[in-house]
Amino acid sequence: MAELEAVIGLEIHVQLATRTKMFCGCELSFGDEPNVHTCPVCLAHPGVLPVVNEQAIHYALKIAAALECEVAPRSIFHRKNYFYPDSPKAYQISQYDIPIAGAGRLGDVRIHRAHLEEDAAKMIHVGESGRIHGSGASLVDFNRGGTPLVEIVTEPDLRSAAEAAAWARLLRETVRQLGVSDVNMEEGSLRVDGNISMRPAGSEELGTKTELKNMNSFRFLERGIEAELARQRALLEAGERVEQETLHFHPEDGSLHPLRSKEEAHDYRYFPEPDLVAIAPTEEMLLEARESLPELPAARVQRYREELGLPEDVAALLAADPETAAYFEQASKEASGVEPRVVANWVTGELAAALRQEGGEATASASKVEPAALASLVSMVQEKKISHGSGKTVLAALVAGGGEPAAIVERDGLAQISDSGELESIVAAAIEANPEAAEQIRAGNGKAIGAIVGAVMKETKGRADGGEVNRLIREKLGG
Amino acid sequence: MKELLALTALEAHEAMVAGELDAGEYTDAWRAAAAGDELNAYLWRGENGDAPAIAVERPCVAPVAVKDIFCTEGVPTTAGSRILEGYRPPYTATAVGKLIEAGAPILGKTNMDEFAMGSSNENSAYGAVLNPWDRGRVPGGSSGGSAAVVAGGLAPWAIGTDTGGSIRQPAALCGIVGLKPTYGAISRYGMIAFASSLDQCGPFTRTVADAALLLAILQGADPCDSTSIGLPNAPRLPDREDLGGLRFAVPAELASDSIEPGVREVFEATLAKIEGLGGEIAEAPLPHAEHGISAYYVLAPAEASSNLARYDGVRYGMRAPSSGDVIEMYEATRAEGFGAEVKRRIMLGTYALSSGYYDAYYGQAQKVRTKIAGDFKAAFDDFDFVVTPTSPSVAFGLGEKTDDPLSMYLNDFFTVPMSLAGIPAISIPAGLAEPSGGGPRLPVGFQIAAPAFAEQKLLDAAHALEGAIGFDARPEGVPGG
Numbered sequence: 001m002a003e004l005e006a007v008i009g010l011e012i013h014v015q016l017a018t019r020t021k022m023f024c025g026c027e028l029s030f031g032d033e034p035n036v037h038t039c040p041v042c043l044a045h046p047g048v049l050p051v052v053n054e055q056a057i058h059y060a061l062k063i064a065a066a067l068e069c070e071v072a073p074r075s076i077f078h079r080k081n082y083f084y085p086d087s088p089k090a091y092q093i094s095q096y097d098i099p100i101a102g103a104g105r106l107g108d109v110r111i112h113r114a115h116l117e118e119d120a121a122k123m124i125h126v127g128e129s130g131r132i133h134g135s136g137a138s139l140v141d142f143n144r145g146g147t148p149l150v151e152i153v154t155e156p157d158l159r160s161a162a163e164a165a166a167w168a169r170l171l172r173e174t175v176r177q178l179g180v181s182d183v184n185m186e187e188g189s190l191r192v193d194g195n196i197s198m199r200p201a202g203s204e205e206l207g208t209k210t211e212l213k214n215m216n217s218f219r220f221l222e223r224g225i226e227a228e229l230a231r232q233r234a235l236l237e238a239g240e241r242v243e244q245e246t247l248h249f250h251p252e253d254g255s256l257h258p259l260r261s262k263e264e265a266h267d268y269r270y271f272p273e274p275d276l277v278a279i280a281p282t283e284e285m286l287l288e289a290r291e292s293l294p295e296l297p298a299a300r301v302q303r304y305r306e307e308l309g310l311p312e313d314v315a316a317l318l319a320a321d322p323e324t325a326a327y328f329e330q331a332s333k334e335a336s337g338v339e340p341r342v343v344a345n346w347v348t349g350e351l352a353a354a355l356r357q358e359g360g361e362a363t364a365s366a367s368k369v370e371p372a373a374l375a376s377l378v379s380m381v382q383e384k385k386i387s388h389g390s391g392k393t394v395l396a397a398l399v400a401g402g403g404e405p406a407a408i409v410e411r412d413g414l415a416q417i418s419d420s421g422e423l424e425s426i427v428a429a430a431i432e433a434n435p436e437a438a439e440q441i442r443a444g445n446g447k448a449i450g451a452i453v454g455a456v457m458k459e460t461k462g463r464a465d466g467g468e469v470n471r472l473i474r475e476k477l478g479g
Numbered sequence: 480m481k482e483l484l485a486l487t488a489l490e491a492h493e494a495m496v497a498g499e500l501d502a503g504e505y506t507d508a509w510r511a512a513a514a515g516d517e518l519n520a521y522l523w524r525g526e527n528g529d530a531p532a533i534a535v536e537r538p539c540v541a542p543v544a545v546k547d548i549f550c551t552e553g554v555p556t557t558a559g560s561r562i563l564e565g566y567r568p569p570y571t572a573t574a575v576g577k578l579i580e581a582g583a584p585i586l587g588k589t590n591m592d593e594f595a596m597g598s599s600n601e602n603s604a605y606g607a608v609l610n611p612w613d614r615g616r617v618p619g620g621s622s623g624g625s626a627a628v629v630a631g632g633l634a635p636w637a638i639g640t641d642t643g644g645s646i647r648q649p650a651a652l653c654g655i656v657g658l659k660p661t662y663g664a665i666s667r668y669g670m671i672a673f674a675s676s677l678d679q680c681g682p683f684t685r686t687v688a689d690a691a692l693l694l695a696i697l698q699g700a701d702p703c704d705s706t707s708i709g710l711p712n713a714p715r716l717p718d719r720e721d722l723g724g725l726r727f728a729v730p731a732e733l734a735s736d737s738i739e740p741g742v743r744e745v746f747e748a749t750l751a752k753i754e755g756l757g758g759e760i761a762e763a764p765l766p767h768a769e770h771g772i773s774a775y776y777v778l779a780p781a782e783a784s785s786n787l788a789r790y791d792g793v794r795y796g797m798r799a800p801s802s803g804d805v806i807e808m809y810e811a812t813r814a815e816g817f818g819a820e821v822k823r824r825i826m827l828g829t830y831a832l833s834s835g836y837y838d839a840y841y842g843q844a845q846k847v848r849t850k851i852a853g854d855f856k857a858a859f860d861d862f863d864f865v866v867t868p869t870s871p872s873v874a875f876g877l878g879e880k881t882d883d884p885l886s887m888y889l890n891d892f893f894t895v896p897m898s899l900a901g902i903p904a905i906s907i908p909a910g911l912a913e914p915s916g917g918g919p920r921l922p923v924g925f926q927i928a929a930p931a932f933a934e935q936k937l938l939d940a941a942h943a944l945e946g947a948i949g950f951d952a953r954p955e956g957v958p959g960g
Contacts (some may be wrong), residue, residue: 040570044789046563046671047550047572049704079785081832085805090788138805140793269832271841274676274782277705 002200009156021146023050034141044088056148061289069104086120121145161225224249334375368402495539524587538582544634562816572669589624619649632957644894651869651924662901666701674779717942723757741912777844784828869924
């Protein structure tokens, strides 16, 4: 049997951070007392009519622009009919065959479509199962009902759980930087479902897919997809078939459970929503959406790679978060004559490590290390005014209390020993003090050099240039 | 001055503006008349001071009866259905709000076919409405109560809704004026939805001038209704006396034998009056109009099946006792709360929208709708108006058609095409005719349809024709004038 390949597509629901709901004037809220943000429209009283939230259209157009989607000249709403207490009209107003945004792309993943719709109310099932079946009672909070959503559907372009989680993070950062959503997975303002199937590697056909829901963090997204891929792989390798179904991920134990058929609608009886007119964005609206876009992570990664020569992983680390990116760019600008690659390595390497050491969750931009201070530190190391080791010492001091690197070097006497005579005599003394190691080096055991280098560093308190120390030892012992 | 209740709404308005008529006295007289309802036409009356307060200091607009399909804050609103028994809406429909703002007191809420589904008013959960001309006959539907109160001297005027003929047909059967405006002329906000793409509010009045006055109050774009646009110009009172230079099309397909002989006679006499006023009559093809009923009875139930899904017993209205889960409660409530015709249409509509049937039914019906709109558009290239009898027969007997839905649906044969095309149409009383089964003569309606948003032209022509017809018959005991 050929090697199996994972085929993953994602469906992402983004709650828009508009002031009011999708089709009425109720304010959006999170965590408020239940059923206080309601009105006749979002409670589906007889005779009410929906009116589209204009801000939601502008936000959807921004998302469409960020995902490089084609925008439909006239998109329409449909009714998706189903009976469930979270849907007071017994239909959801959504978009069906003509969504506001069509084909697009983010990073390496193609976007199939993005459309506007309204969120359902929140159900709380009282009882052991936490689901409607087997619960003693169900409560409905209509505060959430009618919140504007953009549903983004990708093509099945992802090939592993890790890839899916990484791409979902990129999408979240992208949407967050548009300022159109809180994109908080735990609060449900970002919800990611997976469409998962497997096929023999190299095959063009798609296998039977399952839909995976309820993964409310990136970690759970990755774990859930991994678990489902493992389940499908076991079935296929045993010669069995994958059934098309919807699975619910249980974060407590990582298990997957099929949703009961009653919770799945079979026939939504879609038809065009007669209470609304088509959305026909003007050229001005499209232009405004495009021009309002900040530089987004994917574009920034590309610029860092192409213009600054950064490796992909370092570029991605810096570009994801706009504050970190701005910090890096500022430091790099101040460190004239130093390659951006070197500054990038300090930000993602030494500085990140020093911040972790310090504890807390401070990012570079929020730390006491000013971009100019980091720039001058990196320059001093590059110009061999201080050793790399001393550089780390200075950085630790900057993380702890801020300040100027030059002043710290001065205060702590960390300037590199530049007098080669002084260094030579220290090296000679170290060789004398470690006769065994010296003998081994003479005999050709290069590893033994560490002991003598260590002694020199101890004596100089790290102020010696490691490369120069090595050179002097080898010169004297011929190792 | 004439007896108070014999005044038209316009005459009363002008008298109140001139200070010759006391608004309180006038309204009280109507409240007293409404209290004598023997037609089962009112479901609720505001006689005890619990009617919504009007918003002007010096009211000078005649009090109005409102079909019980319009939400009125704090006032029972049932849409003729058991499922909304006891429901008092938390808000008021835009159309009713405009009446209140204009200073028109609300006389009461009128009986109707359940959720506006019917052509005889026999589908009301609160009993049939009787025709004031003959209490053994129906007033038409679905706005039967609104038609009956105006014809029966229980209100000076009223508002109703028309989805496939629900204003024009009862107006015809009760011998009064009924206008279905262009779709979008009047806000639908707060009007309980039957078929959203067809429903339209409109006036029931004694005269065409009254219809113009009421339309002027009701029309206008509403930010709460995205499909409302109002009329291009506020309607003014019609003053045209002749029809010179106007061309009236009679659909060639009218040659069917489904029209009662008495109705045909009145229709033809009316055509002669049009010619007498200088109008020109010619046949014009409306080749797809005959499929209107078929398309309508797919589209309207399809939308209704979705619009009526919200009545589930959870948030308001009736809830049937049920020991089971929420789905069982839904089922018990809907089984008990909806009447037979509503259930029939929900079933029809659900079927028409089902996966695998959508294209054959809903999709096909939409195409027919487009064709019918195209037929009218072509006709209006050559003609100013299209005219037909409003209904193929005069008022029929109570219970006569209740066992035969198809024959009931055919009542809408002449009114449905205009609804599908979204164009305005008015029914004016054109004379009396003997029913096919014999008996005292009953009113016949004459329908005039115009291009979208041509309400002014329509009202002007109808006013001229009304003058030539000179219809002044009244049911026994109803003050005329």
